[in-house]
Amino acid sequence: MxxxxxxxxxxxxxxxxxxxxxxxxxxxxxxxxxxxxxxxxxxxxxxxxxxxxxxxxxxxxxxxxxxxxxxxxxxxxxxxPVRFSVLRRPGGGPVRTVASHPHALAQVRHWLAEHLPDAEVVATTSTSAAARAVLNGDFDAAVSAPVAVRHYPLEVMATDVADVRDxxxxxxxxxxxxPLPEPTGHDRTSVVCTAADRVGALADLLAELALRGINLTRIESRPTKDRLGEYRFYIDLDGHAAEPRVGDALAGLHRHCQHIRFLGSYPKAEPGGVPAGNDAFVSAAGWVADIREGRGA
Amino acid sequence: MxxxxxxxxxxxxxxxxxxxxxxxxxxxxxxxxxxxxxxxxxxxxxxxxxxxxxxxxxxxxxxxxxxxxxxxxxxxxxxxPVRFSVLRRPGGGPVRTVASHPHALAQVRHWLAEHLPDAEVVATTSTSAAARAVLNGDFDAAVSAPVAVRHYPLEVMATDVADVRDxxxxxxxxxxxxPLPEPTGHDRTSVVCTAADRVGALADLLAELALRGINLTRIESRPTKDRLGEYRFYIDLDGHAAEPRVGDALAGLHRHCQHIRFLGSYPKAEPGGVPAGNDAFVSAAGWVADIREGRGA
CATH class of the missing domain: 3.40.190.10 (Periplasmic binding protein-like II)
Structure with missing residues (x-):
């Protein structure tokens, strides 16, 4: 399940x-x-x-x-992609009311103004509740996720509806x-870090990534609710925990954070490979192992 | 206006x-x-x-x-604080329906389960549309911002309603x-920076703050819509652009960014002074001015 x-x-x-x-x-x-x-x-x-x-x-x-x-x-x-379908009852009359979640309605304002200028706009608790309400005869049309038609036998008036295209x-x-998913060469790793609320705390964390050539793909801060004087950072970075450099960087974050939680390494949904760059880490680790064993200098 | x-x-x-x-x-x-x-x-x-x-x-x-x-x-x-008022028509009967924006409804689930367990929950496009609909007789109660009673002559059933207290x-x-607001000693400065999508770009920006002892209070990344390969960072930091160290840090950000926009310096709404720490910047600038003039070494 x-x-x-x-x-x-x-x-x-x-x-x-x-x-x-x-x-x-x-x-x-x-x-x-x-x-x-x-x-x-x-x-x-x-x-x-x-x-x-x-x-x-x-x-x-x-x-x-x-x-x-x-x-x-x-x-x-x-x-x-955030693209909506507009659904109606098969063989229904004119569309006088159109329903959806307020956020979906906000994203199709221009489309509605052009195609259903006289329809009254009505909020529902979800895009899917709007489709169900149309089926029940409460409203004439719903702005829904394309998958909604799998559940509700409605007619598709329009697809690919979105004011903002991207x-x-x-x-x-x-x-x-x-066990982690196998590395694919285009992976992303997510962590949530809690750091002391002091000057430079985040700069230290990000230096651990930058030093190792690891690209940050998203960051968001949120004050912690329970403990004052702490900040929480959600960080997405390029690469897989199985890679030497990502493992090293995660260890670096661990040293700097009061608390860190690994949220996974998984293939990126969108194209965009991650430059490999692990060779230098492998050969550096080999060199350290050698000098520790008296096998080199 | x-x-x-x-x-x-x-x-x-x-x-x-x-x-x-x-x-x-x-x-x-x-x-x-x-x-x-x-x-x-x-x-x-x-x-x-x-x-x-x-x-x-x-x-x-x-x-x-x-x-x-x-x-x-x-x-x-x-x-x-996100604390709602629950409003009804004066002298109305039992509450069979309760309306609000879906996000507000999600934040008062426990309260509704305890106090209005049998009421049907209905979405509206805003918390205020719910109050208006109650006044019109469409629904029995609204979960609204406290200010809504200024506009709609409704009875306050409950105030300070929120599942999550903080x-x-x-x-x-x-x-x-x-002209900027005068510095108060507890100010915040907001900027939005566009940086190249390269490893270490954000670490460089934050180092400009950390080096100068400037605390970051919020950061959020967003991919730029129009230009690929660029990232946009919304940054809030402690201090006022009129302060020497904040001015220096903003100049540092400007050097590192492809685009930077100042979004203002303004008093923080919540208590929490910002440690002054500008004296060292003033005396350092004085020293540089002196050596440039041959007045010291």
């Missing part, structure tokens, strides 16, 4: 479908923490949750839920800690 | 009221970019917009809108560039 942040028919389900094996049952959960807890308890094998620019929110909830409780590690990543939303698949 | 991200009766209006002079008219705008554009054009004197952890979204929109178009600078900050949301007041 694969848990995901529900309800059915949202972008998160769409990402979860991409992760699931054909036999794997997909189970929606009401909240991100609930999906992660089910996986921690072994009730589901994995959990798919949004981690960046989610249409329906919940990203801060994801980050907090990953930092608290038993550790989980990401094993796969998905990046979906908006994307990112998901990770989490499991309980175990 | 003071523009704010509307509608009326939301947390953003509450922040805007804190900023406004008694004579100043408050004008809600449909979107964050529209509020900022009105200020850029001089149609309003200032714009109040959410910049962090907003209940009703729009924070990525704020950041993008600040980076594009004519520059605006922040002159004041407000931090509001959630906060942050707003800034932007004006067209002009």
């Amino acid at each position: 694969l848990a995901y942040f529900g309800p059915r028919g949202t972008f998160t389900e769409q990402a979860a479908r991409g992760f699931a094996t054909p036999q794997q049952e997909l189970v929606p959960f009401d909240t991100v923490p609930a999906a992660l807890t089910a996986t921690r308890r072994g009730e589901t094998e994995a959990a798919c949750v949004p981690v960046e620019n989610s249409v329906e929110g919940a990203v801060p909830a994801t980050m907090d839920a990953l930092t608290e409780g038993e550790p989980l590690v990401a094993v796969a990543e998905a990046v979906l 908006a994307k939303t990112r998901f990770l698949l989490f499991r309980r800690p175990g | 003071l523009a704010y991200f509307g509608p009326r009766g939301t947390f953003t209006e509450q922040a805007a009221r804190g900023f406004a002079t008694p004579q100043q008219e408050l004008v809600p705008f449909d979107t964050v970019p529209a509020a900022l554009t009105a200020t850029r054009r001089g149609e309003t004197e200032a714009a109040c917009v959410p910049v962090e952890n907003s209940v009703e979204g729009a924070v990525p929109a704020t950041m993008d809108a600040l980076t594009e178009g004519e520059p605006l600078v922040a002159v004041a900050e407000a931090v509001l 959630a906060k949301t942050r707003f800034l007041l932007f004006r067209r560039p002009g």
